[in-house]
Amino acid sequence: MKIKYLLLAAVAFMMLHSCKVLSPKQYKALVAGRDSLQNRTTNLETELARLQGDTARLHREIADLQRNIADLQKNYNTLNKNYNATSSQVNQLSGDLQKREARLREVEDILRKRDEAANALRDKLQKALLGFQQSGLTVDIRNGKVYVSLTDKLLFPSGSIVIDEKGKQALKQLAGVMNKETDINMAVEGHTDNQRVVNLGQIKDNWDLSVLRATSVTRYLTEVEKVDPQRLTATGKGETQPIDPANTAEARARNRRIEIVLTPKLDELYNLINTK
Template identity: 75%
Template sequence: MKNKLVLFAALFCFVLHSCVIMSPKKYKALVAERDSLSMRANALVDTVAMLRADTARLHREIREAQGNYQALKGDYSSLNDKYGALNNNLSASSSKVNQLSADLKKREARLKEVEDALRKRDEATNALKEKLQKALLGFQQNGLTVDIRNGKVYVSLTDKLLFPSGSIVIDARGKQALSQLAAVLNKETDINIAVEGHTDDKKVINLGQIKDNWDLSVLRSTSVCRYLTEVEKVDPHRLTATGKSEYQPIDPANTTEARTRNRRIEIILSPKLDELYNLIKQ
């Protein structure tokens, strides 16, 4: 642009010198045109400077925009990765929740089965207790009790109801009580029977073959089992005989009344719980 201005000025001077005589009017016109061209040239220079500044600014903004774009692109990629990880975690959590829900339903179903089995056991135990109380009603004033403990029916008979003092031979009154008991047991075939012999803490003296309270408790227990199986025809596979000697008293007091209560035969009746045990093992 500057070269063009110089060339124009030279041409102007040449024309000016070439003219022999130039009128004032023309001269003024040329001067005015020169001034106008100079102003336009200056304006063009300013415009060029402004355009260059704008161009530099635009390049800078483009670079900044490209940097922001790359940063946003990186953020998007990172967020996309995180979204994928979160989605995977969500899927895994959903699968786990479904599995836990299925397991919970199975456990609830199993719990209901166990509760139903326990309810049936308790119903059977209460029904058995009522039958025994009715069958043995005549002996309850002679030292016989029927109660429920830990889901089992306990028929407790004091020694004086079954045996003469210091003896292992069941007397007539005891046989009558056991006969009434056996009538119920032979009808209730799904009942296991444990016979436990108990003594007081007094030492055994001069009882021949009976050496101590262990012998006395065991032999009285086996006498009851033998009578129930041999005379009353109770299935022997259902019975268990044990002797507890003096070591499970129901009254620890050191009195005659306490010792009388502790000398007893306990017949423990429990419904067969095969179904319940199978449920618990699962």
């Protein structure tokens, strides 16, 4: 509107300062020029309003884009931080996994050696004790340990804790192998059946009987056959660990036994397990 008023004022000024009288034709031309100028002015004002609107809209869009850029930058920084943290954690876990896998391989190697040693020991004992296997002696492997099982009739007279001559011969053969295999520990376990002990003097029950028989075997191995006592332990299990649960004379006979549990020394394994 300011442009329009300025143009009209300019035309009026020119007319007032002109001393020349206009002819009708000149007047019409002047009016036509004025109208043309007004139209152009109107168009310019319309264009100006449109440009101002576009400018305001572009400013808003630029502001929105800047906010979006700021949000994206913030998200990027957060993601980058999380990525770095996750990457560090992954690297740490990967390192821990490699250590655990190496540790597992060490344990597997030691256990493999243990099983190989147990198998070799079983073979030696089976050969050394071959003559007693028909009399109730067995040798087998359970959980990496060698079990030498001797029925009570092979070692003791009925109801006795004193080893007889046949039992001493079996233990002598066993000790001959064990004195050569110094890396083997031994646990002597006494076992009974579930029949109540009667008329055995100072022996009160199956616990007493199992302990005293295990102690008798341990004493014979250490005092007579000179097995290192630091390698032996003696325990009584009573009737708590039957190998045959049947309620028959044959099952009870199998349950009355001495088991000598032979365990390879696993210092390497224990040290490895206790190492952090």
